[in-house]
Amino acid sequence: MTNRIKELRARNNLTQLELAQKVDVRRETIGFLEKGKYNPSLKLAYEISKVFKKKIEEVFHFDNENNGSTQ
Amino acid sequence: MKTKRALLILVGLTLTFTAGILAYSQMSELPPKMMLIYALIGIVAIISIFIAIKKMKEEKEGQPADDEFTIQIKYKAGYYAYISSMYMWLFIFLFRGLFPDIETLVGGGILLSGVIGFVCKMIVKKKIDDK
Numbered sequence: 785m786t787n788r789i790k791e792l793r794a795r796n797n798l799t800q801l802e803l804a805q806k807v808d809v810r811r812e813t814i815g816f817l818e819k820g821k822y823n824p825s826l827k828l829a830y831e832i833s834k835v836f837k838k839k840i841e842e843v844f845h846f847d848n849e850n851n852g853s854t855q
Numbered sequence: 856m857k858t859k860r861a862l863l864i865l866v867g868l869t870l871t872f873t874a875g876i877l878a879y880s881q882m883s884e885l886p887p888k889m890m891l892i893y894a895l896i897g898i899v900a901i902i903s904i905f906i907a908i909k910k911m912k913e914e915k916e917g918q919p920a921d922d923e924f925t926i927q928i929k930y931k932a933g934y935y936a937y938i939s940s941m942y943m944w945l946f947i948f949l950f951r952g953l954f955p956d957i958e959t960l961v962g963g964g965i966l967l968s969g970v971i972g973f974v975c976k977m978i979v980k981k982k983i984d985d986k
Contacts, residue, residue, distance in 0.1 A: 801918075804918060805918070809922035809923070810921075811916075811918060812924070812925075813924040813925070816924060816983065821984065822983065825923050828923060
């Protein structure tokens, strides 16, 4: 799974800590998400998309060729 | 969560103090095995203080103590720590003759379990980071 969190965060002038506070997770979780090393739960994916006012599929992309969990 | 942090600091300071007093009082006739136990107490104490300070800093920033990612790490690390601790106890009982008494054996085992838990957490996190 890939995502556009870093790009959208930069567009919205948000730091990792600010985004983490908005979705009630730790800053390191945002870091791992951005690096694609952690796949979020549906709830967290929804919360993040809501912050950027986007649909989940606009923020997170499911890669069929590499569909194993990164965790 | 503040209580948890305060407890961690208290445990850390108590352990450091106890280890310090014990080591000082028996400095001249301290056998190497006991020195190892005191070193272990010291390591656990330092880890507790370090974690507590880090958590307090993060709390000031408004970060939650746990989230879905850290809970997953804890579950995974807990599993590895459990398996490793079983082997550790097996070795402790195999080499029980090395321990002066049963209290040292059990105390050392419990302390080592704490260290194993911390190390497993670090390894799991590092493994995810290296992927």
